[in-house]
Amino acid sequence: MERDNGSTQRLVVDPKHPNPSVIREAGAVLRQGGLVAFPTETVYGLGANALDPRAVTGIFRAKGRPGDNPLIVHIEGPEALANYVERIPPAVSKLAERFWPGPLTLVIENRNKFPAVVTGGLETVAVRVPGHPVALALIRAAGVPVAAPSANISGRPSPTTAGHVMDDLAGRIDLVLDGGPSGLGVESTVLDLTGRNPVILRPGGVTRRELEAVLGPVELDPSVDGQAPGGKPRSPGMKYTHYAPRAPLLLFEGCGKESMAARILAEAGRLAGEGRKVGILACEETAQIYAREGYPVVVAGRRSDPESVAAALYESLRRFDRMEVDVILAEGISEDGVGLAVMNRLRRAAGGNIIAGPS
Ligand code: TXA
Ligand code: MG
Numbered sequence: 522m523e524r525d526n527g528s529t530q531r532l533v534v535d536p537k538h539p540n541p542s543v544i545r546e547a548g549a550v551l552r553q554g555g556l557v558a559f560p561t562e563t564v565y566g567l568g569a570n571a572l573d574p575r576a577v578t579g580i581f582r583a584k585g586r587p588g589d590n591p592l593i594v595h596i597e598g599p600e601a602l603a604n605y606v607e608r609i610p611p612a613v614s615k616l617a618e619r620f621w622p623g624p625l626t627l628v629i630e631n632r633n634k635f636p637a638v639v640t641g642g643l644e645t646v647a648v649r650v651p652g653h654p655v656a657l658a659l660i661r662a663a664g665v666p667v668a669a670p671s672a673n674i675s676g677r678p679s680p681t682t683a684g685h686v687m688d689d690l691a692g693r694i695d696l697v698l699d700g701g702p703s704g705l706g707v708e709s710t711v712l713d714l715t716g717r718n719p720v721i722l723r724p725g726g727v728t729r730r731e732l733e734a735v736l737g738p739v740e741l742d743p744s745v746d747g748q749a750p751g752g753k754p755r756s757p758g759m760k761y762t763h764y765a766p767r768a769p770l771l772l773f774e775g776c777g778k779e780s781m782a783a784r785i786l787a788e789a790g791r792l793a794g795e796g797r798k799v800g801i802l803a804c805e806e807t808a809q810i811y812a813r814e815g816y817p818v819v820v821a822g823r824r825s826d827p828e829s830v831a832a833a834l835y836e837s838l839r840r841f842d843r844m845e846v847d848v849i850l851a852e853g854i855s856e857d858g859v860g861l862a863v864m865n866r867l868r869r870a871a872g873g874n875i876i877a878g879p880s
Pocket of ligand 1: 561563565590592624626645646669670671708710722
């Protein structure tokens with residue numbers, strides 16, 4: 522269904538104590554086959570009734586998402602899994618106890634309970650229990666599992682505010698619940714439990730170390746660093762360009778912060794000499810170095826605190842669109858903790874334009 526911009530309703534909701542009448546209304550929209558964007562503790566999601574193939578098809582249409590990229594099913598608690606999955610692997614119970622509700626998505630066998638449009642035709646399904654009061658209340662009110670990818674146009678940075686959702690999807694969806702900024706700023710960790718060993722398909726809010734404390738050794742899928750050797754990625758979403766601002770982004774990694782700044786300044790000078798408008802994505806510690814030279818700088822958190830970088834990342838990438846720069850030079854950070862997820866998203870936004878540091 523085509524809609525004009527004004528036909529997407531935006532309802533403000535208290536993020537800690539969601540207004541019951543707003544949540545009831547949103548739940549009814551989902552039950553009737555509509556599309557509702559809502560805050561989670563990671564990024565905003567675009568939800569539809571996961572048991573209604575027509576409604577789920579609407580998500581793909583609204584986002585322009587390729588049909589072979591499966592969706593995450595959001596449920597209200599681990600107990601709800603028993604309704605949809607025949608055999609719950611013991612690892613699921615252990616992980617659920619420690620990390621749900623929270624930013625961990627588990628890939629398990631599907632057994633035909635969820636329609637093929639949700640799973641991209643795979644024999645597995647990805648599920649998570651979100652840790653945001655609005656998301657949980659919405660799933661409960663809907664009374665159905667909610668399939669929800671990030672609420673952005675496919676390929677764009679994920680939305681961390683209702684404003685980002687409106688920028689991308691106004692006129693294409695029924696309703697946005699505006700609960701203020703989402704918390705973490707990067708998506709959930711996607712963990713595949715269907716093989717012999719658990720494998721991280723997408724790094725996210727729960728770190729590898731945290732998972733290993735519960736499960737023992739956890740592998741990292743080769744596609745995570747963007748260099749899957751020929752083979753087909755196990756997480757279909759990982760093969761598409763992602764999280765990208767409009768201008769091309771050049772990512773600088775793997776060097777100490779002083780030499781990184783020197784190399785970025787040199788490249789900025791060269792590009793500016795060609796008449797291009799250069800924007801720089803920097804951490805607080807080094808932002809002044811570029812600003813002093815007159816470059817527009819977007820500051821994304823502190824290098825010493827990867828969580829602050831994660832929280833600011835997508836908003837920062839979207840700011841470059843508003844600044845209309847021709848090219849973005851981005852500082853890399855350490856891959857410790859949630860830094861791995863940040864670097865994974867930056868590498869994808871760079872689409873291969875990566876400058877390695879001196880070794
Ligand atoms: O934090 C999040 O996970 C957010 C919020 C809204 O929950 N959602 C999100 O969804 O990031 P999306 O669609 O943007 O990313 C889902 C990822 C994709 O990389 C997809 O390929 C992967 O999960 N995925 C989904 N089902 C899968 C499956 N059965 N097997 C392997 N990967 C799967
Ligand atoms: Mg996404």
